[in-house]
Every structure is written in structure tokens, then in C-alpha cells.
Amino acid sequence: xxxxxxxxxxxxxxxxxxxxxxxxxxxxxxxxxxxxxxxxxxxxxxxxxxxxxxxxxxxxxxxxxxxxxxxxxxxxxxxxxxxxxxxxxxxxxxxxxxxxxxxxxxxxxxxxxxxxxxxxxxxxxxxxxxxxxxxxxxxxxxxxxxxxxxxxxxxxxxx
Numbered sequence: 001x002x003x004x005x006x007x008x009x010x011x012x013x014x015x016x017x018x019x020x021x022x023x024x025x026x027x028x029x030x031x032x033x034x035x036x037x038x039x040x041x042x043x044x045x046x047x048x049x050x051x052x053x054x055x056x057x058x059x060x061x062x063x064x065x066x067x068x069x070x071x072x073x074x075x076x077x078x079x080x081x082x083x084x085x086x087x088x089x090x091x092x093x094x095x096x097x098x099x100x101x102x103x104x105x106x107x108x109x110x111x112x113x114x115x116x117x118x119x120x121x122x123x124x125x126x127x128x129x130x131x132x133x134x135x136x137x138x139x140x141x142x143x144x145x146x147x148x149x150x151x152x153x154x155x156x157x158x159x
Contacts, residue, residue: 018052
């Protein structure tokens, strides 16, 4: 499949966003004391990892050169490498803030910010896709991020 400039842009943005969210949730999961919240954060991390692997697979199948070292190859190795340099600005700010948070509400509000950003990104990507295959992928991710938003909002409402 020939990928448009928009498709490549949104695939890259999606990969970066999902990796950054993954790193954020993994690190936040190490910091928080609340067991239930830790489990939620690690579940979200797992979802984000699956998302970036799916997006990277599409990118990999359509763009990869022999010099390309996809994240899935790196992350498939034993142990998780530190990939903090890939964390986007919003995520870096939230990671700095999470070290000093005192409440479950603050952590969930940070997570909600991330999920709303991802929802917006994938919604915009879907609207711009001419390829039915890519539109379907971004629609799926939009729905998944919507579910994350609803999950976090439900957790917040329960506080």
C-alpha cells in the first residue's frame, strides 16, 4: 500500500504518543502506592504497548528499510530498555508532577489528560485517512481511547 504524507505523519505521531503513554504508565505504576491504581496503570500500559506495536507493524510493512530498527524489535528483547528520550513534552511534565502527587485523583486526572490527547489524535487521523485500511485502524484506536477515557472518568467519579 502506498501511504500518503498524512498517513505517515499520523502513524508516526500515534507511535510516539503510544510509546510515551506506555512509559508514563509503567513509571507511574512504579511510583504509586495504591494497589488498585497500580493495576489500572499497568493495564493501561499494556494497552498502549499493544497499540504502538500495531501502528508500528503497519509502518514497518509499508516503509521499513533494512536500516530501520523498529521499537518492537528493541522492546522484544529481554528486559525493558529505558526509552525516556522518546517521551513527549506533556508526558515529561506529567512524570515530573507524578513524583510529588499525593492523591489517587491527581494521578487519574493526569491519565485522563493523556487519554483525551490520544483520542483527539486518533479521531483527527481517522478523519484524514483516504485508505479504508488505515481509517479502520484509527477508528479502532479512537474507540479504544474512548474506552480508556470512560474507565478513568468512572474511577474519578467513584472517588
